[in-house]
Amino acid sequence: MRKNEPVRMCITCRVREPQQKLIRLQEKNSNIFPYTGQGRSFYICTGCCENEKKLKGLMKRFRLSSEDSEQFVKYLKELDKNG
Numbered sequence: 001m002r003k004n005e006p007v008r009m010c011i012t013c014r015v016r017e018p019q020q021k022l023i024r025l026q027e028k029n030s031n032i033f034p035y036t037g038q039g040r041s042f043y044i045c046t047g048c049c050e051n052e053k054k055l056k057g058l059m060k061r062f063r064l065s066s067e068d069s070e071q072f073v074k075y076l077k078e079l080d081k082n083g
């Protein structure tokens with residue numbers, strides 16, 4: 001690990017990881033989507049991405065509709081596939 005590498009915390013399991021290793025997301029109007037460079041963002045780790053239970057907790061926290069939740073999970077699965 002390089003010195004001064006920014007470390008961020010996973011919003012779900014609170015693990016601390018270098019920023020690069022985490023997935024940056026954004027929440028707006030009860031929807032979660034990839035960070036656009038503006039507004040409030042948060043991070044989740046790849047472990048939580050694969051943990052449906054944790055994802056469900058996260059969606060509940062942000063009051064996502066089931067449709068939005070589906071899209072969110074789809075997005076994470078795509079990320080997973082692409083590495």
Ligand SMILES: [Zn+2]
Nearest residue numbers: 010013045048
């Ligand atoms: Zn996590």
